[in-house]
Amino acid sequence: MDKFFEATTTRMAGDERRQQLCKIAMRLFSERGFRGTTTKEIANAAGVSEAVIFKHFSNKDELYASILDNKACSHPINDPFSEIADKIEQKDDYGVFYNMALNGLNHHKEDEDFLRLMLHSALEGHELARVFFENFITYIYDYLGEYIRRRQEDGAFREVEPRVVVRAFIGMFVHHSLNNILWDKEQKLLKISNEDAAHEFATILLEGIKK
Amino acid sequence: MDKFFEATTTRMAGDERRQQLCKIAMRLFSERGFRGTTTKEIANAAGVSEAVIFKHFSNKDELYASILDNKACSHPINDPFSEIADKIEQKDDYGVFYNMALNGLNHHKEDEDFLRLMLHSALEGHELARVFFENFITYIYDYLGEYIRRRQEDGAFREVEPRVVVRAFIGMFVHHSLNNILWDKEQKLLKISNEDAAHEFATILLEGIKK
DNA sequence: ACAAGGTTAGTAAGCACTCACTTATTTACT
DNA sequence: AGTAAATAAGTGAGTGCTTACTAACCTTGT
Numbered sequence: 001m002d003k004f005f006e007a008t009t010t011r012m013a014g015d016e017r018r019q020q021l022c023k024i025a026m027r028l029f030s031e032r033g034f035r036g037t038t039t040k041e042i043a044n045a046a047g048v049s050e051a052v053i054f055k056h057f058s059n060k061d062e063l064y065a066s067i068l069d070n071k072a073c074s075h076p077i078n079d080p081f082s083e084i085a086d087k088i089e090q091k092d093d094y095g096v097f098y099n100m101a102l103n104g105l106n107h108h109k110e111d112e113d114f115l116r117l118m119l120h121s122a123l124e125g126h127e128l129a130r131v132f133f134e135n136f137i138t139y140i141y142d143y144l145g146e147y148i149r150r151r152q153e154d155g156a157f158r159e160v161e162p163r164v165v166v167r168a169f170i171g172m173f174v175h176h177s178l179n180n181i182l183w184d185k186e187q188k189l190l191k192i193s194n195e196d197a198a199h200e201f202a203t204i205l206l207e208g209i210k211k
Numbered sequence: 212m213d214k215f216f217e218a219t220t221t222r223m224a225g226d227e228r229r230q231q232l233c234k235i236a237m238r239l240f241s242e243r244g245f246r247g248t249t250t251k252e253i254a255n256a257a258g259v260s261e262a263v264i265f266k267h268f269s270n271k272d273e274l275y276a277s278i279l280d281n282k283a284c285s286h287p288i289n290d291p292f293s294e295i296a297d298k299i300e301q302k303d304d305y306g307v308f309y310n311m312a313l314n315g316l317n318h319h320k321e322d323e324d325f326l327r328l329m330l331h332s333a334l335e336g337h338e339l340a341r342v343f344f345e346n347f348i349t350y351i352y353d354y355l356g357e358y359i360r361r362r363q364e365d366g367a368f369r370e371v372e373p374r375v376v377v378r379a380f381i382g383m384f385v386h387h388s389l390n391n392i393l394w395d396k397e398q399k400l401l402k403i404s405n406e407d408a409a410h411e412f413a414t415i416l417l418e419g420i421k422k
Numbered sequence: 423a424c425a426a427g428g429t430t431a432g433t434a435a436g437c438a439c440t441c442a443c444t445t446a447t448t449t450a451c452t
Numbered sequence: 453a454g455t456a457a458a459t460a461a462g463t464g465a466g467t468g469c470t471t472a473c474t475a476a477c478c479t480t481g482t
């Protein structure tokens with residue numbers, strides 16, 4: 001399939017090639033890590049010579065860093081709450097937690113490479129993971145934590161530190177995704193649809209914190 | 212601190228050196244991954260020349276593999292249920308789940324390197340993670356899943372697929388550990404003792420599945 | 423004395439990266 | 453429209469450095 005490009009179009013527009021290299025690099029980095037992936041492998045997968053990489057990126061680090069930029073354009077890292085704004089407004093607790101889990105699970109499934117890359121990045125202590133964490137995770141804790149606090153005020157939930165609840169809930173579905181991606185790809189331990197998983201996780205959590 | 216060995220004891224017994232190299236290799240592999248760690252770095256950290264490594268291990272892969280063997284001897288990967296056998300017998304649900312979470316969290320904290328190594332290994336698709344998964348994780352799902360099923364029969368828990376409950380619960384505390392180790396080392400998002408975390412997680416889960 | 427523990431000085435292969443060069447596509451001019 | 457100059461895309465053959473790993477030799481405790 002990579003040969004397709006090679007055979008039919010020997011030449012590609014600059015931006016197109018740049019994006020292709022980013023995408024391929026993300027996949028390979030996510031599989032073998034930054035240091036475990038060679039520039040030659042990336043070039044081969046793209047069906048070009050190694051030198052092309054260095055025409056587009058001044059070095060391997062820059063290629064790594066530009067994955068996030070490329071990512072931010074092609075699949076914007078969405079605000080996960082914009083999709084459930086109405087549920088939040090209506091204080092539909094089940095709707096909020098169910099959809100949050102389902103969106104997360106679906107997103108992880110579609111974007112397995114990105115999730116793996118973030119893990120590699122976090123383990124290697126690369127900036128990529130730090131940026132993602134500060135822009136995204138912090139926001140989720142603030143926002144969902146605040147929702148839980150308000151519902152406690154309403155008397156709907158019992159008194160627990162909201163952030164512990166957020167941690168517990170995110171833990172359920174993130175860990176479920178990690179299991180499916182890392183350790184149990186064939187889902188021998190537990191085979192369940194994202195919808196069913198989201199339902200069970202949301203139910204356990206809500207029963208667990210209701211007054 | 213590594214210089215200590217170098218300065219005071221120029222020579223070490225074979226087994227001692229072997230174990231030292233395993234320990235250092237585990238730490239470095241856990242920080243930078245297998246391919247990201249050089250044999251020279253390991254040798255330097257141990258205060259010996261690189262050649263010593265190859266006196267003890269025929270190659271880098273064998274050093275990697277022998278970490279698990281070494282691990283199994285020094286800190287046996289305990290049966291996590293032997294410590295809570297009495298709680299299980301007495302059907303002390305809170306005791307079972309609280310202690311399970313607490314043991315897990317404490318273990319992760321003590322053995323951060325090992326956890327990181329398992330993640331690296333899983334991401335790189337190395338056998339190390341597969342062996343660990345099949346020996347340990349499968350057992351936990353079987354055992355804890357069976358406990359939940361029995362308590363459902365007793366009428367103590369509502370009817371949910373037991374393995375989903377195991378997934379949700381393990382998710383809470385494993386994800387909490389991963390947060391503390393990978394993304395939020397300074398615990399800016401959530402600072403909580405292992406005891407308090409175990410208590411909250413166990414409570415949320417039990418309230419979430421009780422009849 | 424001598425074996426176990428350690429070293430020094432390599433080797434071949436692999437790495438990120440460069441350079442001089444060729445080939446394809448636009449652009450500009452008649 | 454036809455063509456030549458300018459520019460953009462891609463290549464092959466390197467560079468110097470690092471890597472895992474080896475072989476021949478030294479050193480120390482008993």
